[in-house]
Amino acid sequence: MTDSNPDVELAKAAKRKKALKRRLFVYSAILGLIYGAFLFLPQQVDWNQKPIPNPNPKVDPDSRHLFSPGTRVLVVTAHPDDAEFYLGAGLVGLHEKGAEIRLVVCTNGDKGYYTRLFTNSERNAEVRQDEQLKASLQYGADVVFLGHPDGRLHKDEELVKEIKDQIARWHAEYVFCFDPEYPPKVSHQDHRRSGEAATEAAMQSPTVKWLLQFSTRAPNFGFDVSNWDLEIKMLSYHASQFHGKRLEMISNMVWENAQRDGEILGLGLAQGLRASRLDHS
Numbered sequence: 001m002t003d004s005n006p007d008v009e010l011a012k013a014a015k016r017k018k019a020l021k022r023r024l025f026v027y028s029a030i031l032g033l034i035y036g037a038f039l040f041l042p043q044q045v046d047w048n049q050k051p052i053p054n055p056n057p058k059v060d061p062d063s064r065h066l067f068s069p070g071t072r073v074l075v076v077t078a079h080p081d082d083a084e085f086y087l088g089a090g091l092v093g094l095h096e097k098g099a100e101i102r103l104v105v106c107t108n109g110d111k112g113y114y115t116r117l118f119t120n121s122e123r124n125a126e127v128r129q130d131e132q133l134k135a136s137l138q139y140g141a142d143v144v145f146l147g148h149p150d151g152r153l154h155k156d157e158e159l160v161k162e163i164k165d166q167i168a169r170w171h172a173e174y175v176f177c178f179d180p181e182y183p184p185k186v187s188h189q190d191h192r193r194s195g196e197a198a199t200e201a202a203m204q205s206p207t208v209k210w211l212l213q214f215s216t217r218a219p220n221f222g223f224d225v226s227n228w229d230l231e232i233k234m235l236s237y238h239a240s241q242f243h244g245k246r247l248e249m250i251s252n253m254v255w256e257n258a259q260r261d262g263e264i265l266g267l268g269l270a271q272g273l274r275a276s277r278l279d280h281s
């Protein structure tokens with residue numbers, strides 16, 4: 001039988017404490033890295049989603065006028081490719097009926113904020129803007145790039161004023177933008193900010209009669225997208241973003257959204273929109 005040696009016991013306790021400290025340091029570093037990556041990524045998570053209005057009746061944004069020659073439509077997006085992802089075939093349909101479309105893209109699409117280390121931001125911007133110009137020829141849009149850096153768009157007075165100026169110059173009657181009120185659970189920060197700025201700008205612009213918000217959880221109107229080949233064609237203009245397996249994955253995502261919105265609206269495949277009449281009185 002041996003008595004425990006107090007010196008040995010003390011040394012063991014000190015060793016255990018050191019190991020615990022080391023473990024705590026490693027765990028905190030891992031958590032810090034995860035949190036850092038979360039802050040760094042441009043995605044925003046909506047932890048507390050606003051409940052969808054119940055009931056959420058269908059609204060007709062005077063579609064006879066919307067789909068008639070000469071109607072002035074202004075579409076505000078965050079990135080080159082958003083218009084095709086959320087509205088592609090719908091915009092072609094509007095153009096075929098004679099609507100005059102202007103597309104305002106808030107950022108330059110360079111992804112500089114989060115891929116600067118891995119990609120050439122200037123080249124990114126050039127390629128993506130060129131792809132946007134080619135895609136928008138399909139719906140005859142006049143395209144304006146506001147040129148804000150991609151990845152951390154700010155909704156400030158400058159952005160609201162820039163969009164208001166575009167609305168005024170285009171005499172826009174219909175404004176399409178991201179829905180900042182009922183966005184998906186995970187969405188791009190730039191989408192949210194461009195939607196907030198465009199919504200505010202539209203509400204302050206007397207020419208705008210209807211606001212149509214896409215990427216929404218609360219659609220009350222929809223564009224028919226039964227011409228699925230056209231939808232894929234529109235997406236494939238953005239070859240730098242969507243090609244091969246990624247085009248397949250993105251197409252599936254768009255298909256699932258179109259099925260979900262179609263089901264909500266009692267249509268086939270649809271691009272869901274939240275239509276609101278703007279009262280400027």
Ligand SMILES: [Zn+2]
Binds near residue numbers: 191
């Ligand atoms: Zn985007």
